[in-house]
Amino acid sequence: xxxxxxxxxxxxxxxxxxxxxxxxxxxxxxxxxxxxxxxxxxxxxxxxxxxxxxxxxxxxxxxxxxxxxxxxxxxxxxxxxxxxxxxxxxxxxxxxxxxxxxxxxxxxxxxxxxxxxxxxxxxxxxxxxxxxxxxxxxxxxxxxxxxxxxxxxxxxxxxxxxxxxxxxxxxxxxxxxxxxxxxxxxxxxxxxxxxxxxxxxxxxxxxxxxxxxxxxxxxxxxxxxxxxxxxxxxxxxxxxxxxxxxxxxxxxxxxxxxxxxxxxxxxxx
Numbered sequence: 001x002x003x004x005x006x007x008x009x010x011x012x013x014x015x016x017x018x019x020x021x022x023x024x025x026x027x028x029x030x031x032x033x034x035x036x037x038x039x040x041x042x043x044x045x046x047x048x049x050x051x052x053x054x055x056x057x058x059x060x061x062x063x064x065x066x067x068x069x070x071x072x073x074x075x076x077x078x079x080x081x082x083x084x085x086x087x088x089x090x091x092x093x094x095x096x097x098x099x100x101x102x103x104x105x106x107x108x109x110x111x112x113x114x115x116x117x118x119x120x121x122x123x124x125x126x127x128x129x130x131x132x133x134x135x136x137x138x139x140x141x142x143x144x145x146x147x148x149x150x151x152x153x154x155x156x157x158x159x160x161x162x163x164x165x166x167x168x169x170x171x172x173x174x175x176x177x178x179x180x181x182x183x184x185x186x187x188x189x190x191x192x193x194x195x196x197x198x199x200x201x202x203x204x205x206x207x208x209x210x211x212x213x214x215x216x217x218x219x220x221x222x223x224x225x226x227x228x229x230x231x232x233x234x235x236x237x238x239x240x241x242x243x244x245x246x247x248x249x250x251x252x253x254x255x256x257x258x259x260x261x262x263x264x265x266x267x268x269x
Contacts, residue, residue: 116252
């Protein structure tokens with residue numbers, strides 16, 4: 001009887017993952033060891049992920065001028081574990097520096113992404129919406145290059161940034177599957193009527209208003225204007241602000257957004 005060959009034990013493969021010239025933004029950075037940084041990066045094709053930037057804190061490091069908030073760059077990295085190593089970063093340009101209220105809006109976007117977007121969950125449309133919102137904030141809609149009143153950019157652009165805030169919030173919720181179809185009733189699929197009265201429940205979607213709580217009711221024409229981003233319609237921005245606050249609050253949980261409170265404080269000032 002022939003003896004069988006002993007089975008060879010195979011080790012699980014530890015494949016090195018690499019990315020080259022990936023469009024990305026730094027959402028957050030904190031020090032690591034003496035000369036390096038751990039980055040929370042939002043990339044177009046790989047989603048949100050952590051990267052270690054070795055030597056980025058050294059005085060003459062080329063990375064110091066590239067790894068800035070709200071500055072698009074092309075990232076290359078490699079690694080096997082949860083935290084990959086940044087191997088190259090090149091500034092891409094195209095977004096003007098932010099200041100004042102637009103800068104606070106950028107921090108608000110970043111906090112939403114870090115709180116709600118799972119790691120390594122790609123959302124190319126959301127990345128494009130983030131890039132477009134930053135461009136608009138920096139180019140005549142509240143950025144450092146935009147016109148300012150004698151009271152400064154904090155006051156000159158408050159009305160301009162409202163549509164950008166609402167639009168990005170809606171895109172984020174839509175990409176994550178948390179935004180119901182605002183044109184249709186969730187229970188029956190029937191279209192929302194302009195003259196109707198409705199509520200939007202974070203779990204059940206758009207429902208006809210039963211009359212129990214008038215404070216949460218919204219007119220159909222207002223809801224349809226929000227769905228189509230027709231911000232010029234009276235009441236659309238105000239309704240969208242209340243709606244986004246309710247939906248985001250449900251998914252964020254009990255911990256409040258720090259940047260939202262800062263925006264409220266700046267507005268009161």
